[in-house]
Amino acid sequence: MNMLTTDGVDLRVEDLVKRFGRGSREFTAVDHVSFRLGAGETVGLVGESGSGKSTTVRCLMGLERPQAGSLVYNGLNLRRMTYRAERVFRSQVQMVFQDPYSSLDPRMTIGQIVSEPLRVHTDLDAAGRRARTVEMLERVGLDSAHVKRYPRSFSGGQRQRIAIARALVVRPRVLVCDEPVSALDVSVQAQVLNLIKDMQAEFGLSVLFIAHDLAVVRYLCDRLVILEKGRVVEQGTRAQVYEHPTHPYTRSLLEAVPRADPITERQRREARRRAAAALTPHIDKEIAA
Template sequence: MTILELNGIAKHFSTRGGVVRAVDGVSFRLARGETLALVGESGCGKSTTARLALRLIEPSAGTLHFDGADITKAPAKTLRAMRRRAQIVFQDPYASLNPRHSIAETLEEPLLVHGIGDAASRRARVAELLSLVGLSPFHAERFPHEFSGGQRQRIGIARALAAGPDLVVCDEPVSALDVSIQAQVVNLLKDLQARFGLAYLFIAHDLAVVRHMADRVAVMYLGRIVEQADKRSLFAAPSHPYTRALLAAIPRPDPAGRGRLSPPPGDPPSPINPPAGCPFHPRCGFAEARCATDVPPLRAIAPGHVVACHLAESLPPQPAAVDDRPSENAMRRIALSASRMAAKAM
């Protein structure tokens, strides 16, 4: 069952230089218990899309449905009820926590806002939330500056879970953390998803993390989705030149492959003055004359696999970027090793 649906969502910002098309007609569906990852270069519109999904900012066009209800222009009362079921985990775990509030106050705030429980039940809920994310109840009286980055992100996750949501938007939740801590937090998110049936809209730059977390992947470029498929199909057979370039730029722990990274050439064009036709054609090695004039529609090339490229079926085959199978166990091993080291240090 679909929990979140975006249809042609757009967000345009007016500036002195013109109109910035931050998000320009994005559509996707997210089912209960599913993880959809949004990937792409910085500035492509991923975080803006995440905020549009929760209506933290107002869309310029398109419609937004949450659990079947149209909330595109819903009043504040309706949005408050929806936001009890849809929460967000921010990228910077320190900036997202109020330094003047203890952790108990931080975790109680969503319960107070939504009128959940009395004082005693809220205190019990705070202790339960801390235990869920691997912290101890005595941490409740501490303040954000007394925790490490990984611990602060666990607190951010606990706050997102406080009101019992169905959907959690994860806006690059591990990009500011060390690799071993990233593995712990990613595995925590997966465990919580399995326990509570959460749906995740997961935004990330690290494609190794995406490969571990996601069920489906949507690739964004200049405010638009250019390819969307299930995780295995996208990593095994990328069909858009931009997706191929992203996967080719993944560092590999192979001495023989040093110096062979192939990031997308050039810089992304300005969203104030995007190129005509396919927005990627100035950087594409396969572009033809029509790519500079005709906007490619997002079309299906296989069940569940859509791509916005005129040449998707005629591109030469590309080897899979990485073997998907070992990544699951690798992340678990890293997290387990880090947990054991932390336990010895205590």
């Protein structure tokens, strides 16, 4: 049976372990992490800095080699892939990184950046690639007349739109987002989150969304996986985690971190409230609740 052509998404991470260093300096960054991502679902992987979020997804994407555990995508063992299986996985599972300033090649125009995955993963000719690129750029809210410009002439939020266009141009089933808005101004964070939410609905994507802040993912995720020091301390549906958190660490993530300077803290809360309010068109019910 050829599992690769199966429709839908069933991504399973089981007992994943990643250690760095050796001997007395050995450090376990990911400690028996397990979770699943199903078709059309958005799962949030949330924890403070250093909790192992990026390392988990780097193992998933084949950028790090774990010591133990299983990574299975639609029946395909990601730890032992044939060349062909890896190509299929790479076209179906795409990633958007945290820092849009370093993740786009400064020597490529945005037309080249967005169309490159089409060259690798499809047999579209140059005209077909150009049409898909223009369509995708417009879909993420960019002016397709700018295809010949370089990343340096775009803002952080626009660059993250370019990264999203590049990830989605091959019509993947899964989008992995590693803190895609944390490097952006609060004023544009909500726009980019809304774009991801729109794309998720339009393309029926499954999304694995990493954040260190439960406020950011509240309106995005169906389920949450809470990581502390490499371990999953809690996972559940959005309602379970936000309304009845069982672990003290989850509760601490839900509360605002106390800051030394009360003015800064007030401004920060206000900025978050504005960012959440800007998401309102999509989340009327949740805000009202």
